[in-house]
Amino acid sequence: MSEQKKLSAGVIRNNLAMADGRTIRYYDSQGQSRSAQDQRPKEEQPGIGELRLDPLLNEWVVMAAHRQGRIFLPPKELCPLCPTKGELLTEVPDTNYEVVVFDNRSPSLRKPEGDWAAPDMVGPETDAGTAAGKCEVICFTDNHGGSFKDLTPQRVRVLLEAWIDRVRELSQEPYIHHIAPFENRGEEVGVTLSHPHGQIYAYSYLPSRVQKMLAVARKYMDETGKVLFDDVLARELKDQVRIVAKNAHWVAFVPYAARYPFEIHVAPLNPVADLAELTPEQADAFPEISLEVMRRLDGVFGIDMAYIATWHQAPVREGRDLLRLHWQITSVRRAPGKLKYLAGSESAMGAFIMDLKPEQSAGQLRDVEL
Amino acid sequence: MSEQKKLSAGVIRNNLAMADGRTIRYYDSQGQSRSAQDQRPKEEQPGIGELRLDPLLNEWVVMAAHRQGRIFLPPKELCPLCPTKGELLTEVPDTNYEVVVFDNRSPSLRKPEGDWAAPDMVGPETDAGTAAGKCEVICFTDNHGGSFKDLTPQRVRVLLEAWIDRVRELSQEPYIHHIAPFENRGEEVGVTLSHPHGQIYAYSYLPSRVQKMLAVARKYMDETGKVLFDDVLARELKDQVRIVAKNAHWVAFVPYAARYPFEIHVAPLNPVADLAELTPEQADAFPEISLEVMRRLDGVFGIDMAYIATWHQAPVREGRDLLRLHWQITSVRRAPGKLKYLAGSESAMGAFIMDLKPEQSAGQLRDVEL
Missing domain, CATH: 3.30.428.10 (HIT-like)
Structure with a gap:
């Protein structure tokens, strides 16, 4: 039935x-x-x-x-x-x-x-x-x-x-x-x-990365009275150089301290805690920007890019006012024949080394003709 | 000159x-x-x-x-x-x-x-x-x-x-x-x-993993008065089932909550903060166990195993009495034709999923004929 x-x-x-x-x-x-x-x-x-x-x-x-x-x-x-x-x-x-x-x-x-x-x-x-x-x-x-x-x-x-x-x-x-x-x-x-x-x-x-994000956001709130992600977003909008796409309700950017050769965060301009909190207007504006971002990503090298695309949300039962919804796309592809591997420094120490400047990858993504 | x-x-x-x-x-x-x-x-x-x-x-x-x-x-x-x-x-x-x-x-x-x-x-x-x-x-x-x-x-x-x-x-x-x-x-x-x-x-x-290990060890010291790693080692020695090799100065084990299909920690029985603190007796006993462990690792499938082998040490200027030297070997190889990939859960959330029980991989490593 x-x-x-x-x-x-x-x-x-x-x-x-x-x-x-x-x-x-x-x-x-x-x-x-x-x-x-x-x-x-x-x-x-x-x-x-x-x-x-x-x-x-x-x-x-x-x-x-x-x-x-x-x-x-x-x-x-x-x-x-x-x-x-x-x-x-x-x-x-x-x-x-x-x-x-x-x-x-x-x-x-x-x-x-x-x-x-x-x-x-x-x-x-x-x-x-x-x-x-x-x-x-x-x-x-x-x-x-x-x-x-x-x-x-x-x-x-x-x-x-x-x-x-x-x-x-x-x-x-x-x-x-x-x-x-x-x-x-x-x-x-x-x-x-x-x-x-x-x-x-x-x-x-709480998965460990969420736990850490929550602790950092809580400390920032205690010290400044502000939501960390909102200030991160404000800085990206002000800097402009790493923005990849934007519409009336969403913005896509390569974060200032990206960890992967290609990394894009897509966030609503009016922040919400999770997918369930999206307004109908925000939801209706998502298809356009998500498709643009994915087409730009495949367009950089003209190949199907390997990626992990994840919705980061506030946890279900705590930190609802501290963490914000965003869609994170990361790719280990740094050139057609080359991958970034997470080896000793990244994997064993948790210390990321990036060979490509975020401003540069953002430029490459913007330059793709759709 | x-x-x-x-x-x-x-x-x-x-x-x-x-x-x-x-x-x-x-x-x-x-x-x-x-x-x-x-x-x-x-x-x-x-x-x-x-x-x-x-x-x-x-x-x-x-x-x-x-x-x-x-x-x-x-x-x-x-x-x-x-x-x-x-x-x-x-x-x-x-x-x-x-x-x-x-x-x-x-x-x-x-x-x-x-x-x-x-x-x-x-x-x-x-x-x-x-x-x-x-x-x-x-x-x-x-x-x-x-x-x-x-x-x-x-x-x-x-x-x-x-x-x-x-x-x-x-x-x-x-x-x-x-x-x-x-x-x-x-x-x-x-x-x-x-x-x-x-x-x-x-x-x-301090790389992020070291920072986290230090915070966890400090909390454990505050609450119990003991060094966390020493208690971890004591548990492994007591449980025995995950021990892979041992000599008078070192022990090699698959940790209780291993994150990789093959993961081995090699630690001195008398703990030290870093490589510089090893006694001559400890140093002289390392070649035997390190070679045994690496031969066992390659012996499991009879192939050259991909691995990352890292010395974890106490930081140079803090936590000298809180963190302990150990050599961590991790392999993403889970079968001759199969790798474990760190995808959505591990990479984006930091939540590790393991398909192989540590007791099982420890047994496979012990069973290798050298």
């Missing part, structure tokens, strides 16, 4: 159960109703992983050893993210779709049973916890070829509505503390499924 | 000036004296880079745009780390060597002029600084083929003496706050020179 819900921008969501009990959500713009049943045999769900504390850094590491057996390279004729055609039964039972979100088949993080809390962090004697959270897959189009940048503006609007919906719903789960929708693109960052898609990780703890 | 100095373990150091004013240091065990002159034309030294503050994380990023033009792939017949033979003039003027250390030709960090201090960190309005510090290259052998694991124990002892010497000397420089000797191995981590060598980065600030 399908469960239907009306969202904004004319988008309808249809939820259906998959054969193994997972949920698939169709996001449609034409009032479609969805009812195709998952014809695959029932499959046992994998177990839940473990949270272990790295005591030297006081950070959780997820041990997801149960994922090891997962399928990495399906046969070419069977992309699990394509819609089902005839007897080729995929993750999406219907024969077509606009945007779908389904629970990951081999999730690193899973919904815990009953009440859940992370163990107290007390150094090397800290108990292991269960790896609570949610991992979802989001498919941008049923067209196997292409990429985010090839989507129509209208499709990006549906995609954004799906992201917003997921953030709204996942924020209601009491065990979820932070939500990160992201897209990995390119074999250089380990992507084995080329079908345009992203992932949504909903953590039961 | 060569400047000679006697170190421990019968090692003699000869310092010579290179044509462009850089210093090369030969570390020898047979009382050699070194005098070969650098015959290459004088070359202008590249400029110094910039330190920019990433205000969202309050971390310095080094902008080393002057390095962009550096040579990445020298012609095959001319490895710049091989000794000079006839007319092929390399970075090492002599026709043979045991271990040499020379200043990096395209350093990310350079010795600053005059007195130096990092700018105050005050959010987005923080001034840029100059990228003060030192970058050195350390060659493990004049034999172009082979790898760390193929060195003789006696050569590893000379190499260790060279590392100790560099830490001693660099610690005297008032602008240096942290020293990290590391080795990147394998094309998978971006290494373009296969000649066995490492690098020494001496930072004028």
